[in-house]
Amino acid sequence: MDWKILYSHRTDEALMARVQKGDARAMTVLYERYNRRLLVFFRRMLGGKQVAEDMLQETFLHLIDRAGLYDSAKKFSTWLFCIAYNLCKNEYRRRQRRKSSATIEDLLHSDYPLADNLTVDLHEEITSRFFLEAVFRELEKLGPERKSLFLLRCQQELSVHEIAEITGLAEGTVKSRLFYINKILADRLESFHPSPHKA
Amino acid sequence: MNNVKTPKACLQIQKDIVLGAYLSYSTNKALKEHLKTCPACRAFAELQANIKDRLTAEQSAQSPPERTLKQLHLHLADRLQERNATAWRRLRQLLAFRMRFDHAMAAVIVVICFVWGLGRLHTIYPPKSAKPIKYHADQSVIETAQATLLLRAAAEQKLGRPISEDSLYSRFTFTM
Incomplete structure (x- = not known):
């Protein structure tokens, strides 16, 4: 479609400015740019396909409802992940109240699909899944806040500055926590990479 | 956590690996040199790369639900309609x-x-502070207040009773 080509060259911020005026096409392009990133973030943060899909929808509903609050001088991805991060925090609070927090077992036996592409080596796929589950098993132990820091950095590849803005932490704190998380992961996932520094 | 001793140099290198995007060219070069000789840091870097690669692959395997976009379009249309309705309602409130x-x-x-x-009152009782309007007639300047006085005096003399300003001008004209 012509409009898709036209809109695809625009920046997120320019598209968001159009969403503020009620442009549905601009919103479609933004949704297509970010839906997978948000979906995988929510699935790893909250565990479960249905919850992640609901949260994805919730994030974009917030985006529409609060479009007027968006400051175009700020980076769009930071603002969007700020909404997503706050939704995750609310969900964790809600779960704590109900005492039905997702357990590690929930995550391990979550309805996470294998890759759609059937040509992918099945052994590699299973190894990958096993490895990631081990990573997230360790992250679960560190708590939701540290898990979110890890996901924003390693999964979403956001800068430390952006993560600091999203979480409301100081940049130095984000850096030190990220290092701490990765160090713990490296120590605990030794079975994947044995460390020669072990005493 | 296991009892792991990591040399200070390696700790710094591992910090640099975690915050890889912020390294200068020289630091990056030094890091690569270190990785060639240090298996522990190499293992750490490989683990980091492995996690990132698998997380990226996981992202591309996602299939977002189709219904969400339709619902978002409906919501956006609703909000737009609501916004327009609100603007119209505000205008109506302002007017009514x-x-x-x-x-x-x-x-x-x-x-x-x-x-x-108020207009009538002003006509019957002109404010005292009002300055008389001047106009030109046959090169001589006549002040209207003076003309009114002259006309009123003449009219009252003719009628034999006082007359209001309205009646004065409707019934008599001042000619030079």
């Missing part, structure tokens, strides 16, 4: 002051009467 129609009409009539009455 939330008054009933008969009250509004009564208020309009009162205002018209007041303005008309």
Whole structure:
């Protein structure tokens, strides 16, 4: 479609400015740019396909409802992940109240699909899944806040500055926590990479 | 956590690996040199790369639900309609002051009467501070107040009773 080509060259911020005026096409392009990133973030943060899909929808509903609050001088991805991060925090609070927090077992036996592409080596796929589950098993132990820091950095590849803005932490704190998380992961996932520094 | 001893140099290198995007060219070069000789840091870097690669692959395997976009379009249309309706409602409120129609009409009539009455009052009793208007007639300047006085005196003399200014001008004209 012509409009898709036209809109695809625009920046997120320019598209968001159009969403503020009620442009549905601009919103479609933004949704297509970010839906997978948000979906995988929510699935790893909250565990479960249905919850992640609901949260994805919730994030974009917030985006529409609060479009007027968006400051175009700020980076769009930071603002969007700020909404997503706050939704995750609310969900964790809600779960704590109900005492039905997702357990590690929930995550391990979550309805996470294998890759759609059937040509992918099945052994590699299973190894990958096993490895990631081990990573997230360790992250679960560190708590939701540290898990979110890890996901924003390693999964979403956001800068430390952006993560600091999203979480409301100081940049130095984000850096030190990220290092701490990765160090713990490296120590605990030794079975994947044995460390020669072990005493 | 296991009892792991990591040399200080390696700790710094591992920090650099975690915050890889912020390294200068020289630091990056030094890091690569270190990785060639240090298996522990190499293992750490490989683990980091492995996690990132698998997380990226996981992202591309996602299939977002189709219904969500349709629902978002509907929501956006609703919000737009609501916004327009709100703007129209505000304008109506601004114009109507939330008054009933008969009250509004009564208020309009009162205002018209007041303005008309004020005009009449001003005509009958002109303010004393008002300066007389001057006009030119046959190269001589005549002040209207003076002309009015002359005309009124002449008219009252003719009628034999006092006369209002309105009646004065409707019945008599001043000619030079």
